[in-house]
Amino acid sequence: MIEIKKNYIDSKNEQAVIVAIRRPEVSRIEVDDHLNELKELARTAGADVKAQVVQERPAPDSAYFIGKGKLEQVQELIEEHNANLVIFDDELSPAQVKNISRVLEDIKVIDRTALILDIFADHAKSSEAKTQVELAQLNYLLPRLTRQWQHLSRQVGGIGTKGPGETQLETDRRLVRTRISKLKIRLAEIDKQNSTRRQHRDSMYRVALIGYTNAGKSTLMNALSDADIGVEDKLFATLDTTIRRVPINDVLTVLISDTVGFIRKLPHQLVASFRSTLSESSEADLLLHVVDISHPHYDEHIDVVNGLLSEIDAHQNKRILVFNKVDMISDQATIQHIKSRYENSVFISASRHIGLKNLKKTIIQSFDDQYVVGELHLSFSKGFNEHLVHNFATILEKKYDDDMVYLKVKYHKENEYRITLLLEKYGVKHNTPIA
Numbered sequence: 001m002i003e004i005k006k007n008y009i010d011s012k013n014e015q016a017v018i019v020a021i022r023r024p025e026v027s028r029i030e031v032d033d034h035l036n037e038l039k040e041l042a043r044t045a046g047a048d049v050k051a052q053v054v055q056e057r058p059a060p061d062s063a064y065f066i067g068k069g070k071l072e073q074v075q076e077l078i079e080e081h082n083a084n085l086v087i088f089d090d091e092l093s094p095a096q097v098k099n100i101s102r103v104l105e106d107i108k109v110i111d112r113t114a115l116i117l118d119i120f121a122d123h124a125k126s127s128e129a130k131t132q133v134e135l136a137q138l139n140y141l142l143p144r145l146t147r148q149w150q151h152l153s154r155q156v157g158g159i160g161t162k163g164p165g166e167t168q169l170e171t172d173r174r175l176v177r178t179r180i181s182k183l184k185i186r187l188a189e190i191d192k193q194n195s196t197r198r199q200h201r202d203s204m205y206r207v208a209l210i211g212y213t214n215a216g217k218s219t220l221m222n223a224l225s226d227a228d229i230g231v232e233d234k235l236f237a238t239l240d241t242t243i244r245r246v247p248i249n250d251v252l253t254v255l256i257s258d259t260v261g262f263i264r265k266l267p268h269q270l271v272a273s274f275r276s277t278l279s280e281s282s283e284a285d286l287l288l289h290v291v292d293i294s295h296p297h298y299d300e301h302i303d304v305v306n307g308l309l310s311e312i313d314a315h316q317n318k319r320i321l322v323f324n325k326v327d328m329i330s331d332q333a334t335i336q337h338i339k340s341r342y343e344n345s346v347f348i349s350a351s352r353h354i355g356l357k358n359l360k361k362t363i364i365q366s367f368d369d370q371y372v373v374g375e376l377h378l379s380f381s382k383g384f385n386e387h388l389v390h391n392f393a394t395i396l397e398k399k400y401d402d403d404m405v406y407l408k409v410k411y412h413k414e415n416e417y418r419i420t421l422l423l424e425k426y427g428v429k430h431n432t433p434i435a
């Protein structure tokens, strides 16, 4: 089993100052929300945010991200709060990190991507997730390698020998590239195993739980199935995919998957390495898009998720919007308002098991076009017994007539051949299915 480590946040004692820019089109409230999210990310990674700096500007400064004058204010806050770390709410270019570090001297400078990569490194459990995270870490690291890089030998396993005429930096880059190739090969192997496993499940409907991180996907998965997934009020609690067989009613059993959540500005390195995990969603027959209704900016979260679904080619899939945490909303008018804005939405509380029946009803309805209602006349004297249909059809109506039974049944169209076999063996008359 490979071991991966956080690269940037060392301990629980990191004291941070966070820095963001506010573009003119973004409201102050939205920026506050984005900063709160960044604080939450920092907390999850183990850093305590002591102060924040926001600069209004249309675009980041190419050299320092914020203006150089504003950076001096950051310096003052660092001193005032005895901070040792600065976190920027966007990905910084290697040159920006170098320039900022020169101004802030002994202070660690990291960006949103590094922060999220650290959280992923901390939360990855399976060897698949670890491989994916390490690949993302190295893809982020490669253009940022400097001669001072300390962890490289640990990270890429052993110190490589310097090739003839190679500088240390060139050697380091070569080592990282070699490791990246190995990880890609390993991921391709895992991907192959996963798709074989998927083929075995091909006959079943696949429902994928997707949504913004912390929306309650895993809580819903646990409520619907016998899964026991860790649920936490932390971002990216889940990185590994869990799949469970869940009976929805007598005729419909589906496979539900719970997987990694989304966030705004999800680092592209992670989207790339988690592509095969995310394909669980793009290949699903139905997406349950879980939304935390108690979040003040749930509508922005919906947009972020929709954007990422397009990126992974899953935006065409059938979708139900599942507004979760309704127990936090006391005002019915809010729910009515949301209902009128979003069609095909249901309202639940996963932790309190509210609205789950209705959710199941909506899942069934979404598969309704896949079912057929048929009328069957079957003969007991030919050996028919009712238990012969129970495995694949629901009996809607039943009438006896001497030696015969009349059944109105509902079954999945994939089971048509079973109905045919039944009729060949025990049938008296078969009216063509009525839709």
Ligand SMILES: Nc1nc2c(ncn2[C@@H]2O[C@H](COP(=O)(O)OP(=O)(O)OP(=O)(O)O)[C@@H](O)[C@H]2O)c(=O)[nH]1
Binding pocket: 211, 212, 213, 214, 215, 216, 217, 218, 219, 220, 230, 231, 232, 233, 234, 235, 236, 237, 238, 239, 259, 260, 261, 262, 324, 325, 326, 327, 328, 348, 349, 350, 351, 352
């Ligand atoms: N009040 C309330 N809290 C809930 C409900 N459902 C989930 N939560 C809480 O929301 C937090 C996040 O829940 P998770 O199920 O871990 O969320 P997730 O979407 O799986 O999150 P990630 O795996 O981190 O992406 C936990 O603290 C849950 O207890 C709900 O219906 N009501």
Ligand SMILES: [Mg+2]
Binding pocket: 217, 218, 219, 230, 237, 238, 259
């Ligand atoms: Mg989860």
